[in-house]
Amino acid sequence: MKTGITGATGQLGRLVIGKLKEKTDAGSIVALVRNTEKAQDLGVEAREFDYNKPETLATSLIGIDQLLLISGSDLGQRARQHANVVNAAKQAGVKRIVYTSLLHTGNTTVSLAEEHLPSETAVIESGISYTILRNGWYTENHTGSISGVLAGGAVFGSAGNGKFSSAARVDFAEAAVFVLTEAGHEGKIYELAGDESYTLAEYAAEIAKQTGKNIVYNNLPAAEYAKVLESFGLPGFVAEAIAGWDVSASKGDLFNDSKTLSKLIGRPTTPLSEVVKNALSAKS
Secondary structure, eight states: OOEEEETTTSHHHHHHHHHHHHHSOGGGEEEEESOGGGGGGGSSEEEEOOTTOHHHHHHHTTTOSEEEEEOOSOTTTHHHHHHHHHHHHHHHTOOEEEEEEETTTTSOOOTTHHHHHHHHHHHHTTSSEEEEEEEOOBTHHHHTTHHHHHHHTEEEESOTTOOBOOBOHHHHHHHHHHHHHSSSOTTEEEEEOOSOOBOHHHHHHHHHHHHOSOOEEEEOOHHHHHHHHHHTTOOHHHHHHHHHHHHHHHTTTTOOOOOHHHHHHTSOOOOHHHHHHHHHHHHO
16 A cells, blocks of 8 residues: 655654654655655655646656645645645545644634635545544644743743643654554544643743753733744744734643543653753754
């Protein structure tokens, strides 16, 4: 059985392929990427796959039995791009789609859901067997800016006391590999989140604990936080989106205590302390 992985050179895609190679023959894996040169180090077949070139997608999917559709990274373009992929999968005779969606899609104020909900609908209504993985927040969404936190002595945000039930990317990668390689997940929608939940103040405290530095959480109104993010070089629409996601977190939209993710992968999800430790080690 051939398995195609979209976004294979992205951070999640690389982890999925690495874990999938541990469970299946590398010859049965196809990396679907915009730039095949960037996929040469993956050790699997690579095919060009550009969401914005819908006329080419079906050809790239020929011979693919199951497809892991890792949601794209282009804000505001994903619903259209994902529909292109689903249509191509139908044309190419793909037998199964596993789609990485968003936690609580259909019942959340997180703006990303506006793109994930129609994408889920396209997958479900395609007539192709499916599994939906509604992934929660990656802990690395926070730790990716840890250098700035250390430099400024503060974590900025607009989440108030809202809790993030985040998990490490590797946890979500293992869940994807599990549903791709084990039977019994057809027609299922999984809400996936970390075992541990924390506020941004608790995140700041964890960094302070591990570094011995005075790190505080500075809770700001969303408009102010967006301006801070813009000052760091982010485009205005991205800054506003990120600030809005924090506001959604303050309403409980990024909290989930089902522990479905750890049940799927057969181990506890990676704790916040470990992801912080790894981020600090990578920085040093």
